[in-house]
Amino acid sequence: MNDITMELSYKLSLMVATTQLVVTFLFTLLFRQEWKKQKRSENEQYIPYALMLLYFFLFLGTVLMIYSYFFADATLLEILKRTRIYFLIAMGFIVIVSGILIYIAERIVRKDTKHYFLIYFICIVTTITILKPLNLLFTGFNLILLIPLLVLIVLFLHKLIWKTSGELRKKMLIVILGFGLFLMVISQEIWLTLQQDFDILYNVKGLLVLASVLTGFGFYTIPSFTEFDWNEKIRHLYILNPSGICLFEHAFREKSLTDKDLFGGSLIAIQSLMKEMIKSEKSLQVIDHGDAKILFEQSPHAIGIMVADEDLYIVHFKLQKLLKEFEQLFGLLMKDWKGNLDLFYPLGPIINRIFEVKD
Numbered sequence: 465m466n467d468i469t470m471e472l473s474y475k476l477s478l479m480v481a482t483t484q485l486v487v488t489f490l491f492t493l494l495f496r497q498e499w500k501k502q503k504r505s506e507n508e509q510y511i512p513y514a515l516m517l518l519y520f521f522l523f524l525g526t527v528l529m530i531y532s533y534f535f536a537d538a539t540l541l542e543i544l545k546r547t548r549i550y551f552l553i554a555m556g557f558i559v560i561v562s563g564i565l566i567y568i569a570e571r572i573v574r575k576d577t578k579h580y581f582l583i584y585f586i587c588i589v590t591t592i593t594i595l596k597p598l599n600l601l602f603t604g605f606n607l608i609l610l611i612p613l614l615v616l617i618v619l620f621l622h623k624l625i626w627k628t629s630g631e632l633r634k635k636m637l638i639v640i641l642g643f644g645l646f647l648m649v650i651s652q653e654i655w656l657t658l659q660q661d662f663d664i665l666y667n668v669k670g671l672l673v674l675a676s677v678l679t680g681f682g683f684y685t686i687p688s689f690t691e692f693d694w695n696e697k698i699r700h701l702y703i704l705n706p707s708g709i710c711l712f713e714h715a716f717r718e719k720s721l722t723d724k725d726l727f728g729g730s731l732i733a734i735q736s737l738m739k740e741m742i743k744s745e746k747s748l749q750v751i752d753h754g755d756a757k758i759l760f761e762q763s764p765h766a767i768g769i770m771v772a773d774e775d776l777y778i779v780h781f782k783l784q785k786l787l788k789e790f791e792q793l794f795g796l797l798m799k800d801w802k803g804n805l806d807l808f809y810p811l812g813p814i815i816n817r818i819f820e821v822k823d
Contacts, residue, residue, distance in 0.1 A: 480669040481530045487673055488523035491680035492516055498684065515683055522676065632778055635686045642678025645671055695820055697773040699756065703790065703811065704767045705798065711766065712808045714815050750775045763787035765798035786818050 495516035649672045695716075703712040751758040759770040761783035768783040793810065801807070815821065 477669060478530070480673060481526065484669060484673045484676060485523065485526045485530060487676045487680070488519050488526055491519040491676065491684070492523055494680070494684055495519060511683075515680070519676075519680065632686065632781075635682050637682075638678050639682030639686075642675045642680075642682055645675035646679065649675060694776050694778045697776065698770055698779060698819065699773070700771040701815065701819075702769040702771075703786075703808070704769065705765065705801070706767065709803075711805060712811045714812070716819070716821070749780065759783065761787055763791050765795055766790050782818050786815065789814055789818075 495512045498512035499516055698716045700716065701714040702710055704710055749760055751760075753771075755773070757772050757775045759772055759775060759779055761768040761780060766787055768787050770779055770783055772779055790811070794808070797807065
């Protein structure tokens with residue numbers, strides 16, 4: 465019975481490790497493709513490159529782990545196994561992803577967040593070097609590791625997730641969940657290493673596979689990290705009715721002469737375009753206008769137009785939210801509207817709330 469159980473455990477471990485091998489190789493290729501596209505902004509162009517490298521090294525580490533655990537008897541590979549090359553590569557993963565998360569956090573809160581991560585890694589080093597000789601490793605390790613981890617989770621939930629909306633928020637939830645699983649697995653790896661126990665349970669390997677998938681998928685599907693400073697890239701908002709009449713407008717920046725000339729003249733063309741678009745029932749979402757993007761969203765009685773530096777998903781999401789509230793407030797009134805623009809004065813506070821305008 466024990467032999468059957470051991471054989472089953474062996475096969476499950478090999479299957480999970482092979483899955484990890486495939487996952488890491490796949491994400492290596494995907495992030496290489498993203499890096500080659502160079503579709504991201506100049507400030508973040510190295511993020512796909514860094515993710516490609518870390519998944520590549522995770523792939524190499526997985527190859528070493530599979531070979532040394534399941535196929536090799538060589539002394540050199542046993543040494544590699546005992547020194548936990550795979551564990552060191554996984555730690556490298558944590559360092560690189562932490563760097564990326566620092567980059568994202570600083571773009572959101574506009575503050576230096578490196579000290580949060582420094583405190584976290586100091587706690588890990590302190591646990592390993594000081595608490596081990598005092599025989600307080602199990603309790604101390606878990607307490608010191610989990611407390612800053614909880615602080616990090618709260619920090620990112622508040623600053624990274626609640627500062628985003630829609631699909632972007634879902635992607636950040638996936639990234640943080642994957643990253644949290646990685647931290648759990650690595651802490652387990654550290655514990656097993658310090659206990660001189662080199663048999664990784666297949667369920668721990670399974671968590672590592674899940675963490676690899678969640679983290680990779682989350683980062684890969686985030687369209688651009690420039691979404692996080694969207695509020696600095698919006699210029700001017702127009703609300704039009706289906707006939708092309710401007711019902712309300714709001715400037716998010718002080719109007720320059722260039723903006724006034726550009727958008728004042730363009731609004732007439734946009735109004736004509738809206739009429740044609742409504743007649744043909746075509747869906748238009750963005751127009752490239754030189755150094756600006758003109759973003760569109762529609763509802764039954766209004767059209768939202770945002771002039772911005774970039775075509776950002778979160779701006780489309782907020783335009784949709786604004787138009788939804790517009791319909792709730794003015795939808796019935798628009799059927800018999802006689803041209804009174806003062807009716808739409810309440811849109812000002814709504815726009816300030818949705819687009820997070822600071823007084």
